[in-house]
């Protein structure tokens with residue numbers, strides 16, 4: 242006997258990347274940050290008295306909202322703190338999309354999107370990306386009649402960066418909401434000049450997803466936020482989120498992390514430098530990578546041994562990377578940028594497995 246709603250009974254849940262117990266494995270599979278969070282985060286944690294946990298936290302995470310607003314030169318009304326970026330995705334769907342309405346996503350992209358639309362029971366349209374991970378020329382036409390479009394930028398799993406102008410065009414020609422998932426935005430090379438925040442100031446149908454999981458080394462904390470105009474933020478803030486959707490500890494630590502953005506920036510620089518080095522080394526081993534503006538590389542794997550076998554061979558050596566059993570991705574591996582030592586261990590292991598001494 243199942244009591245599940247039919248759409249829940251019919252769907253598959255999200256499969257997260259492996260999270261092995263202990264710290265023996267070299268984890269290059271879930272795009273975590275290889276460097277520790279800012280010292281101010283540890284200080285904020287130490288400063289919490291257990292007595293404070295007796296009371297509910299500030300319901301709207303007001304200090305965090307203020308801090309994020311200052312960082313992005315917007316107003317607190319433009320900020321919605323959430324339990325990870327994932328909660329923002331769920332809130333946008335439950336707040337704005339009816340079951341008979343359509344959500345458009347690019348294919349491939351973050352595999353949680355189809356899971357969340359299946360839970361909501363709404364319609365999903367997956368638009369295949371073209372060569373070079375670009376949107377098809379007729380993308381705006383494909384959006385006609387849809388309620389929500391979710392685009393991840395930099396793109397996952399390729400790391401490809403779309404120009405703000407492309408996003409502006411999409412948002413301008415679209416009668417629904419454009420959610421720009423910027424989970425990996427912090428790792429974009431500064432010389433690209435990428436800044437999508439003007440879109441939020443100009444348009445009332447754009448919401449940006451940010452997370453502290455990647456850029457601020459806080460995946461374990463579960464903290465993210467949305468940036469959008471008040472017509473999008475207010476209904477989620479005052480109606481659809483849980484009354485206390487972020488807890489006291491995470492509010493304090495997330496606020497400390499954003500206030501220490503300069504510390505985080507040093508980590509972003511190191512990841513960018515490692516990304517360049519690792520991409521060159523992988524290419525030398527016959528594993529060319531897509532140009533990435535993110536904290537991971539999507540690389541081609543030689544026919545022999547093939548991506549799945551290489552994933553397994555690395556795993557046998559205690560190195561986890563991500564292999565996707567999906568069209569267009571089966572012959573590739575997605576590798577998170579690790580610390581310098583982790584990246585070297587990866588290259589050594591690959592040399593051994595591929596029998597190369599280059």
Ligand SMILES: Cc1ncc(COP(=O)(O)O)c(C=O)c1O
Pocket residue numbers: 271272324325326327328351393397422424451452453454460463464465
């Ligand atoms: C593309 C993308 N969006 C959003 C998220 C959500 O991150 P979190 O819920 O950890 O904030 C992730 C996490 O891996 C992601 O890859």
